[in-house]
Amino acid sequence: MTDSTDHLLDPLLDRLRAAVGDAHVLTDPADVAAFVVDWTGVHEGQALAVVRPGSTAEVADVVAACHATRTPVVPQGGNTGLVGGGVPDASGTQVVLSLGRMRRVRDVDPVAGTITVDAGVVLADVQAAAAHAGRLFPMSLGSEGSCTIGGNLATNAGGTAVLRYGMTRELALGLEVVLPDGRVWDGLRGLRKDNTGYDLTQLFVGSEGTLGVITGAVLRLFPETPRHATAWVAVPSVAAAVALLGIAQQHAGAHLATFEIANRQALDLVLAHLPGASDPLVAPSDWYVLVELAGAATDRGLDDALEAILGEAVEADLASDAAVAGSPAQRDALWALREGISEAQKVEGATLKHDVTLPIASLAAWAEAMGPVLECVLPGVRPVTYGHVGDGNLHYNVSAPVGGDDDLRAAAPALSAAIYDSVAAADGSISAEHGLGRTKAAAGAAYKSDVEVDLMRALKRALDPHGLMNPGVLLPE
Amino acid sequence: MTDSTDHLLDPLLDRLRAAVGDAHVLTDPADVAAFVVDWTGVHEGQALAVVRPGSTAEVADVVAACHATRTPVVPQGGNTGLVGGGVPDASGTQVVLSLGRMRRVRDVDPVAGTITVDAGVVLADVQAAAAHAGRLFPMSLGSEGSCTIGGNLATNAGGTAVLRYGMTRELALGLEVVLPDGRVWDGLRGLRKDNTGYDLTQLFVGSEGTLGVITGAVLRLFPETPRHATAWVAVPSVAAAVALLGIAQQHAGAHLATFEIANRQALDLVLAHLPGASDPLVAPSDWYVLVELAGAATDRGLDDALEAILGEAVEADLASDAAVAGSPAQRDALWALREGISEAQKVEGATLKHDVTLPIASLAAWAEAMGPVLECVLPGVRPVTYGHVGDGNLHYNVSAPVGGDDDLRAAAPALSAAIYDSVAAADGSISAEHGLGRTKAAAGAAYKSDVEVDLMRALKRALDPHGLMNPGVLLPE
Numbered sequence: 010m011t012d013s014t015d016h017l018l019d020p021l022l023d024r025l026r027a028a029v030g031d032a033h034v035l036t037d038p039a040d041v042a043a044f045v046v047d048w049t050g051v052h053e054g055q056a057l058a059v060v061r062p063g064s065t066a067e068v069a070d071v072v073a074a075c076h077a078t079r080t081p082v083v084p085q086g087g088n089t090g091l092v093g094g095g096v097p098d099a100s101g102t103q104v105v106l107s108l109g110r111m112r113r114v115r116d117v118d119p120v121a122g123t124i125t126v127d128a129g130v131v132l133a134d135v136q137a138a139a140a141h142a143g144r145l146f147p148m149s150l151g152s153e154g155s156c157t158i159g160g161n162l163a164t165n166a167g168g169t170a171v172l173r174y175g176m177t178r179e180l181a182l183g184l185e186v187v188l189p190d191g192r193v194w195d196g197l198r199g200l201r202k203d204n205t206g207y208d209l210t211q212l213f214v215g216s217e218g219t220l221g222v223i224t225g226a227v228l229r230l231f232p233e234t235p236r237h238a239t240a241w242v243a244v245p246s247v248a249a250a251v252a253l254l255g256i257a258q259q260h261a262g263a264h265l266a267t268f269e270i271a272n273r274q275a276l277d278l279v280l281a282h283l284p285g286a287s288d289p290l291v292a293p294s295d296w297y298v299l300v301e302l303a304g305a306a307t308d309r310g311l312d313d314a315l316e317a318i319l320g321e322a323v324e325a326d327l328a329s330d331a332a333v334a335g336s337p338a339q340r341d342a343l344w345a346l347r348e349g350i351s352e353a354q355k356v357e358g359a360t361l362k363h364d365v366t367l368p369i370a371s372l373a374a375w376a377e378a379m380g381p382v383l384e385c386v387l388p389g390v391r392p393v394t395y396g397h398v399g400d401g402n403l404h405y406n407v408s409a410p411v412g413g414d415d416d417l418r419a420a421a422p423a424l425s426a427a428i429y430d431s432v433a434a435a436d437g438s439i440s441a442e443h444g445l446g447r448t449k450a451a452a453g454a455a456y457k458s459d460v461e462v463d464l465m466r467a468l469k470r471a472l473d474p475h476g477l478m479n480p481g482v483l484l485p486e
Numbered sequence: 487m488t489d490s491t492d493h494l495l496d497p498l499l500d501r502l503r504a505a506v507g508d509a510h511v512l513t514d515p516a517d518v519a520a521f522v523v524d525w526t527g528v529h530e531g532q533a534l535a536v537v538r539p540g541s542t543a544e545v546a547d548v549v550a551a552c553h554a555t556r557t558p559v560v561p562q563g564g565n566t567g568l569v570g571g572g573v574p575d576a577s578g579t580q581v582v583l584s585l586g587r588m589r590r591v592r593d594v595d596p597v598a599g600t601i602t603v604d605a606g607v608v609l610a611d612v613q614a615a616a617a618h619a620g621r622l623f624p625m626s627l628g629s630e631g632s633c634t635i636g637g638n639l640a641t642n643a644g645g646t647a648v649l650r651y652g653m654t655r656e657l658a659l660g661l662e663v664v665l666p667d668g669r670v671w672d673g674l675r676g677l678r679k680d681n682t683g684y685d686l687t688q689l690f691v692g693s694e695g696t697l698g699v700i701t702g703a704v705l706r707l708f709p710e711t712p713r714h715a716t717a718w719v720a721v722p723s724v725a726a727a728v729a730l731l732g733i734a735q736q737h738a739g740a741h742l743a744t745f746e747i748a749n750r751q752a753l754d755l756v757l758a759h760l761p762g763a764s765d766p767l768v769a770p771s772d773w774y775v776l777v778e779l780a781g782a783a784t785d786r787g788l789d790d791a792l793e794a795i796l797g798e799a800v801e802a803d804l805a806s807d808a809a810v811a812g813s814p815a816q817r818d819a820l821w822a823l824r825e826g827i828s829e830a831q832k833v834e835g836a837t838l839k840h841d842v843t844l845p846i847a848s849l850a851a852w853a854e855a856m857g858p859v860l861e862c863v864l865p866g867v868r869p870v871t872y873g874h875v876g877d878g879n880l881h882y883n884v885s886a887p888v889g890g891d892d893d894l895r896a897a898a899p900a901l902s903a904a905i906y907d908s909v910a911a912a913d914g915s916i917s918a919e920h921g922l923g924r925t926k927a928a929a930g931a932a933y934k935s936d937v938e939v940d941l942m943r944a945l946k947r948a949l950d951p952h953g954l955m956n957p958g959v960l961l962p963e
Contacts, residue, residue: 120732120847121878165681176679178688179656194937201877202653202843203915204642204692205922205930206942206960211655211688215681232739255597262709262782263740305739366677370597401598402679438680445682453682460671464949465683471948472941483683 021078025060025104028070033061033110044085044105045096048152049362052093052447055101056083063110065185065193065224072222073191075104081477082106082189084218086160087131089152091362092446094164094217094482103480106222108159115225117142122230123182123199128159128223135228144230147174151348159223165215167442169347172399173266173303174231176442178214185225186213189473199227212468217444218479220472234266234303238315239334241343242322243294248373249327250298250398253318256327257300260318264311267301268399274408275350275395282353286346289332298328298398299347350395354406359414360393361421363405365432366441372401375435379405382427387420389413402441429456444483451485498555502537502581505547510538510587521562521582522573525629526839529570529924532578533560540587542662542670542701549699550668552581558957559583559666561695563637564608566629568839569923571641571694571959580957583699585636592702594619599707600659600676605636605700612705621707624651628825636700642692644919646824649876650743650780651708653919655691662702663690666950676704689945694921695956697949711743711780715788716811717796718820720771725850726804727775727875730795733804734777737795741788744778745876751885752827752872759830763823766809775805775875776824827872831883836891837870838898840882842909843918849878852912856882859904864897866890879918906933921960928962 026034035041036058046053057080062068075082081103085095097103111129118124119142126135132153139146150156150168160166162184166177174180183198186209196209213220244250250270257265273295279286300318302311315333322328334340354360367375376394383390389410396403407424409417417424429439433456445453454462465484469476480486503511512518513535523530534557539545552559558580562572574580588606595601596619603612609630616623627633627645637643639661643654651657660675663686673686690697721727727747734742750772756763777795779788792810799805811817831837844852853871860867866887873880884901886894894901906916910933922930931939942961946953957963 118845118847121845165685167679167681171679175656176681178685179652188937188941192937194941195935196938198913198915199845200843200913200915200918202644202648202874202879202918204644204653204917204919205915205926205934206692206938207697207945208642208655208688208692209938209941211685212945215683215685220684232735258709259782260784262785305736307737308739366679368595368598368676370595397679400678436675438675438677438682440681441677441679442681449682457682458672460665460669461673461683461686464665464671464686467948468684468689468945471944 021074021080022058024074025058025071028074029060029062029067033063035059035061044088044107047093047096048089049091052096054097054099056097056105057102059105059107061107061110065187068106068187068222068224069191069193071106072187072189076190076475076477079475079477080104081480083479084108084163084222086129086157086163087152087155089156090160090164090446091443092448094444094446094479095160098481108157108224111224114138118199119144119230121199123227124230125197125199125225125227126158127225129157132156132158132161139230140233143233145233146228146230148177148180151351158226162214162223162226163216163218164444167397167402169267169269169397171397172268173263178211180229181210181214181226182229183227184210184213184223186221186223188221189475189478197225197227215444217446217483219469219483220478232305235306236304236308236311237301237340238311239301239340239343240315240319240331241289241346242298242300242319242331243290243329244296244298244327245294245329246296246373247376250296251369251373253298253322253327254399256321257318260314261302264302264304264308264314266303267299269299269347269396270398271297271347271350271395272393274391274393276346278353278357278393279346279349282356283345283349286349289343290330292330294329299343347395350393354393354408357408359409359417361407361417361424363425363428364441364443365403365405365428366401366438367403367432367435368437369401371435372398375431376403379428379431382431383407383424386423386427387416390417390424400441446482450481450483453483454485498551498557499535501551502535502548505551506537506539506544510540512536512538521565521584524570524573525566526568529573531574531576533574533582534579536582536584538584538587542664545583545664545699545701546668546670548583549664549666553667553954556952556954557581558954560956561585561640561699563606563634563640564629564632566633567637567641567923568920569925571921571923571956572637575958585634585701588701591615595676596621596707598676600704601707602674602676602702602704603635604702606634609633609635609638616707617710620710622710623705623707625654625657628828635703639691639700639703640693640695641921644874644879646744646746646874648874649745650740655688657706658687658691658703659706660704661687661690661700663698663700665698666952666955674702674704692921694923694960696946696960697955709782712783713781713785713788714778714817715792716778716817716820717792717808718766718823719775719777719796719799719808720767720806721773721775721804722771722806723773723850724853727773728846728850730775730799730804731876733798734795737791738779741779741781741785741791743780744776746776746824746873747875748774748824748827748872749870751868751870753823755830755834755870756823756826759833760822760826763826766820767807769807771806776820824872827870831870831885834885836886836894838884838894838901840902840905841918841920842880842882842905843878843915844880844909844912845914846878848912849875852908853880856905856908859908860884860901863900863904864893867894867901877918923959927958927960931962
């Protein structure tokens with residue numbers, strides 16, 4: 010920040026301090042540092058200030074002050090996003106609005122099956138509050154200990170429970186949103202059925218902070234599923250995993266809760282970098298599936314169903330071996346293998362992340378064909394593939410050749426283009442659950458029709474005519 | 487139509503005829519009649535013409551022609567809506583765009599669990615195409631033999647399967663929409679996960695033809711549920727029904743597919759007017775519940791679960807008697823009692839329809855309190871109450887006092903105001919599943935905050951700046 014802008018901006022900083030208190034307007038570079046770089050380390054910006062309001066009214070004050078001075082606002086939750094959607098650009102003109110102080114669970118209604126929360130409540134705390142009332146909030150992600158529900162809503166987060174319960178948008182019944190001009194929209198209705206006009210909640214979910222700031226939400230709760238039957242299954246190929254999915258759906262129906270895939274590269278990284286991790290199977294396999302059935306206390310048939318699934322899979326040569334969890338600790342250990350991949354890959358070195366959906370029928374052929382293509386672009390590149398195969402969603406991440414971090418960085422545009430072109434040709438999506446953020450805003454627009462981009466820009470202009478909310482995120486400027 | 491407007495409008499009619507063929511532009515009053523009055527008979531308008539395009543390209547041509555001449559367009563599906571959202575106003579200046587000729591099932595993909603259809607496919611035909619491929623399209627309504635999937639999507643229809651599968655919006659994966667200026671948005675993607683920008687599909691679903699014309703859709707399919715366990719249960723009160731719902735959820739979990747309520751008045755009308763209907767129970771009861779569990783061929787425990795539910799209900803004085811369907815024919819007979827109510831009430835005479843949601847915890851007290859209030863407004867009035875109690879949704883319809891149709895019409899505004907005020911005070915919704923249409927556009931706005939109405943108007947202006955799409959529907963002019 011230069012002296013001249015300092016002078017010009019004093020009135021805004023004064024107003025922000027009046028709104029939230031001096032202690033919650035951060036401008037010292039040491040205080041600001043953690044809020045301006047994202048989890049991947051790829052996006053590092055500068056902030057005019059980081060403001061930490063403690064209530065919806067304070068958020069409204071902050072946004073109104075920014076609106077009056079035409080100052081851009083970057084809403085931020087737990088700052089665990091993977092596409093740079095929650096950090097400021099390099100201009101130093103943007104205010105980061107951190108929701109982290111808004112951590113109140115406002116209400117839990119087990120009869121209606123709803124929970125009402127502040128946007129800054131950490132996902133694990135939402136899960137815990139639901140469990141305390143004897144209900145399940147099913148959303149589950151690797152970052153659940155630090156991501157916030159407001160961020161989950163703004164990005165329409167996915168995770169490992171989508172197969173059964175859907176994306177975040179399917180869990181959202183109503184929202185409270187501070188609009189770009191500082192007005193508050195109170196849409197905190199917990200009704201399953203409310204057909205009275207455009208669905209504003211669904212418009213704000215997944216809008217990545219570009220249409221307003223989500224400050225509160227009413228979310229759906231479900232009956233608890235304390236019974237689990239869990240297995241780590243060695244499968245020969247993605248095609249075998251997809252076939253196994255069909256068998257699992259047939260035997261387990263609505264009890265099928267998890268169906269995750271990982272390749273051997275992914276498991277190797279976890280075994281190398283996750284303390285205490287061990288391979289549950291003796292012989293190595295190219296691919297693995299984590300399958301879990303979940304049910305109520307009265308659902309006593311889960312183990313039998315899992316056994317039937319695995320038996321049929323082995324008989325059809327779709328699985329070579331499987332480790333079935335015999336205790337909660339063993340279940341946790343199997344889950345740790347899956348949940349540890351992202352962190353282990355970060356420890357290993359440079360990674361190029363992709364988060365793609367393919368139509369399930371094309372998934373195996375696509376994954377089969379992609380490896381050789383990437384090997385042509387960058388010899389020695391290591392596809393670390395894992396994800397939610399039940400949803401057609403692969404985290405098709407690419408680790409550098411051993412010792413070749415710089416080579417990966419140089420080849421990144423060509424690698425991503427090869428992947429995205431191929432996904433688009435197969436009618437897939439270039440962002441299954443991470444959103445577009447800054448990383449993919451341009452690509453998102455490039456792979457869409459002009460009509461679709463025009464529609465999105467029209468919505469953006471309608472709700473944020475001055476372009477103040479998270480500019481450069483979701484839509485390219 | 488006067489001679490003078492005839493003269494002025496000839497160029498438009500010529501262009502419409504060129505677009506869809508002379509035979510599909512109806513202007514003769516006899517041909518037009520069925521398209522300008524709604525199912526309830528409450529809304530009767532006039533049309534400049536009724537146009538029946540046979541393809542998306544023809545719809546685009548028609549809409550572009552109307553856009554060029556600033557002619558309002560009223561999209562219409564099966565014309566089974568209950569709030570006048572699909573018929574023109576009295577001005578005679580609006581073109582009715584009927585999708586009824588677009589009846590092609592474009593694709594069924596049982597592996598991906600998707601079906602792609604033209605907007606004009608009748609709901610029952612969507613169900614049949616899914617069943618032909620061994621899959622379930624769960625949406626089910628009384629009008630399924632004549633309503634179209636495009637109308638279901640435009641109005642975000644509900645029905646008897648919402649409890650388990652959600653409203654229409656939860657079944658929609660992607661749409662094809664002709665925009666108000668005649669451009670086509672192709673959003674026909676069948677992906678469960680696609681986080682690349684604002685969810686345009688969810689914006690168009692439930693927009694009641696005010697933002698564009700839905701011409702095609704990709705919808706979700708589910709595993710078939712050929713096994714059913716069905717009972718018609720006599721319960722003493724709405725409170726008992728809600729308590730029984732809790733028991734049913736606990737025992738049946740995800741197998742609970744239907745939980746509908748009806749009062750004795752509703753049953754009496756069906757017994758009086760539905761040929762062949764008979765009371766399955768000996769002693770009369772004030773209230774009834776239709777409960778159904780559904781499962782796969784391998785789910786052999788449904789009958790036991792139903793027996794356990796009913797046993798616990800009788801023991802807790804939540805049910806006095808029950809008829810369990812012992813054959814498909816008996817099941818059909820129980821369903822006919824529920825599905826016949828709307829038609830029977832129409833035969834009986836004047837009806838004032840309300841379609842409200844209450845938070846489930848308040849439902850019983852609300853229903854208890856409402857009867858005496860209405861009796862004060864119009865002595866002898868007969869609340870014919872039924873609906874989807876599992877969703878908190880009651881069709882709180884009011885039949886005229888015997889012989890008092892005119893009295894009901896005179897008292898209608900006061901009766902509806904009493905109901906809506908009470909619903910709003912209890913944080914409910916004045917339209918659970920029927921939408922706002924013309925009937926409730928003004929009420930919808932009146933019970934919303936100014937901020938919410940402003941947001942909706944901003945969206946309408948952004949997508950339809952000339953206000954040509956279904957003006958007067960959803961938002962008051």
